[in-house]
Amino acid sequence: MRLAAALHDQPTLVTEPLATTPVTFLQGDWKMGNLGTHPDGRTILIDWAYPGSGSACYDLCWYLALNRARLPESKEATIARFRTALERAGVETAGWWETQLDLCLVAIMATFGWEKALGDDDELRWWEEQVRQAVQRQGW
Secondary structure (H helix, E strand, O other), rough: OOOHHHHHHHOOOHHHHHHHOEEEOOOOOOOHHHHHEEEOOOOEOOOOOOEEEOOHHHHHHHHHHOOOOOOOOOOOHHHHHHHHHHHHOOOOOOOOOOHHHHHHHHHHHHHHHHHHHOOHHHHHHHHHHHHHHHHHHHHO
């Protein structure tokens, strides 16, 4: 709770270090209700209300937070699949991935922590543990 309050008061705790990591074009609202499937198997994204530039891991963490009950695999597997897909597409993730993922996990928890606190205990514990580990790795 103290970390979320600190981030709300001083968002630069996350935004400044994130600015040192790569950015990409984001859809901004990765949730199951905004996904479809093209006849050839590709994923279609609809509802482009929040597009912009940002950290790829932010869209990933948003997806994890909003789709927890509908994920076809664990959050860890989803994270690994996302990183593998980036690397398969030629994106070098060494040197920035862990930092960006940590910062985005913290940012999403500051955004959706209230929802996690009112929901499933296992879900809240997963996010709390991820944030605890991220804070430790980032030396905060």
